[in-house]
Amino acid sequence: MFIxxxxxxxxxxxxxxxxxxxxxxxxxxxxxxxxxxxxxxxAPAYQPVVEAFGPSILDPEGRISRPALAAIVFNDPARLDQxxxxxxxxxxxxxxxxxAEIAARDPQAxxxxxxxxxxxxxxxxxxxxxxxxxxxxxHQIERALQRPGATEADVRARxxxxxxxxxxxxxxxxxxxxxxxxxxxLRQTKMVHESLLQLKTRETA
Numbered sequence: 001m002f003i004x005x006x007x008x009x010x011x012x013x014x015x016x017x018x019x020x021x022x023x024x025x026x027x028x029x030x031x032x033x034x035x036x037x038x039x040x041x042x043a044p045a046y047q048p049v050v051e052a053f054g055p056s057i058l059d060p061e062g063r064i065s066r067p068a069l070a071a072i073v074f075n076d077p078a079r080l081d082q083x084x085x086x087x088x089x090x091x092x093x094x095x096x097x098x099x100a101e102i103a104a105r106d107p108q109a110x111x112x113x114x115x116x117x118x119x120x121x122x123x124x125x126x127x128x129x130x131x132x133x134x135x136x137x138x139h140q141i142e143r144a145l146q147r148p149g150a151t152e153a154d155v156r157a158r159x160x161x162x163x164x165x166x167x168x169x170x171x172x173x174x175x176x177x178x179x180x181x182x183x184x185x186l187r188q189t190k191m192v193h194e195s196l197l198q199l200k201t202r203e204t205a
Contacts, residue, residue: 001103002200003111005126007118008133009162010155011143013178013185017133018114020189026196027102029095031115038090039064045090052082074157088121110196119171120163129199131192132172134165135179 006021008014022028038045041062049064050057053072059065073080095113102109112131118124137159144155169175174195176188 001099001107001109001111002196002203003099003113003127004196005118005124005130006112006114006133007116007124007130007168008135009140009165009168010116010158011140011147012133012135013143013176014114014116014133016178016182016185017131017176017189018112020186021110021112021193024190024193026110026112026193027106028112028114029098031091031095031113031118034091034094034098035087036066038087038094043090044093045087048086049083052086053079074154084121092123108200110193110200117162119168124171129173129196130171131174131176132168133176133178134169135177137165139179 006014006018008017018028018030037043039049040046046064049069053069057064057068057072059068069083073083099111102111113127115121115123118130124130140159141152141155144150144158145152174192176185176192178185
């Protein structure tokens with residue numbers, strides 16, 4: 001099994017690229033989805049998060065409300081670090097479990113682990129190759145503002161907390177640009193996939 005990291009800033013096009021990798025036959029693991037899964041009731045991080053942040057973060061059904069939790073940590077780095085210290089280990093364990101399940105079914109699999117802050121957390125070191133999805137700051141803001149409830153102030157605040165694109169590119173083994181057409185983005189993704197297939201073949205030969 002060959003595991004590769006995929007990252008990029010807010011609204012950079014990671015989801016489009018990840019979906020194309022899945023279409024090409026890769027197994028895609030999304031950190032955002034796992035982050036949601038591990039705070040579901042009965043999941044590992046649920047009770048620790050509720051204990052740390054209080055019952056006010058729960059919705060009427062007893063689930064953790066992401067907007068309520070975000071309102072607490074958004075402008076409070078210490079509280080965000082506290083949340084990450086609970087959630088990240090649970091996500092890491094979930095990734096390992098998912099990879100083990102994939103390896104059991106498909107030992108020759110290419111796995112793409114997509115995470116927005118893979119570089120910032122140092123998680124990129126766990127993967128032999130790193131793909132960075134990149135676009136201009138203007139396109140990031142334009143795309144992010146199309147999301148429900150997004151405001152320019154919030155978008156710019158989130159971008160300010162992420163590693164600048166120039167810094168991310170220093171860690172990249174592959175760069176997929178998304179400033180152009182969708183067809184161009186998909187073409188680049190296919191090229192990277194072909195390279196990964198060659199690498200996997202050499203490593204398993």
